[in-house]
Amino acid sequence: FPILKERQRQRAGTMSGGQQQMLAMGSALMVDPDILLLDEPSAGLAPELVEDMFDRIDxxxxxxxxxxxxxxxxxxALRRCDRGYVLVNGENAYEGPGDELLQDQEVRKRFLGG
Structure with missing residues (x-):
């Protein structure tokens, strides 16, 4: 996350939401985890940075x-995932490889805008 180098002396609380998201992810990666849990990694990012965030996740x-x-x-998310789950009212309603979920007509109609 090169933008964070420019902000190395800035307090996290004064960073934008997207920069805080990058900082949190970078902090989690410092311990070299086997698995990284991400909750809405694109939230708070400017639209032009969303693709970069997904590229970094890849x-x-x-x-x-x-x-x-x-x-x-x-x-x-589904374009990039090995396996996806679609929840409806907190319950798992659909699951499978991301590319298959993207092609599923019911998933497309109900959740992906057709």
Whole structure:
């Protein structure tokens, strides 16, 4: 997260929401985890930074860290995931490989805008 280098003397509480998200993820990675749990990693990011965040998540995963992510940006998340779960009222309603969920007509109609 190169932007954080520019902010190294800035207090976390004064950073933007997206920068705080990057800082939290970077802090979690410092212990070299086997799995990284992410809750809405694109939340608070400017639209032009969302793709960069997902690219960074891909890089982390490609380097060997498993990712468990909750994300409302379902299309972006499903395009990148090995396995996805769609919850309805807190219950697992659909599951499978991300590309299959993206092609499922019911999932598309109910959750992805058709």
């Amino acid at each position: 890089e982390i995963n490609d380097a060997g860290t498993a990712i468990l992510m909750v994300e409302q940006n379902a299309k972006k």
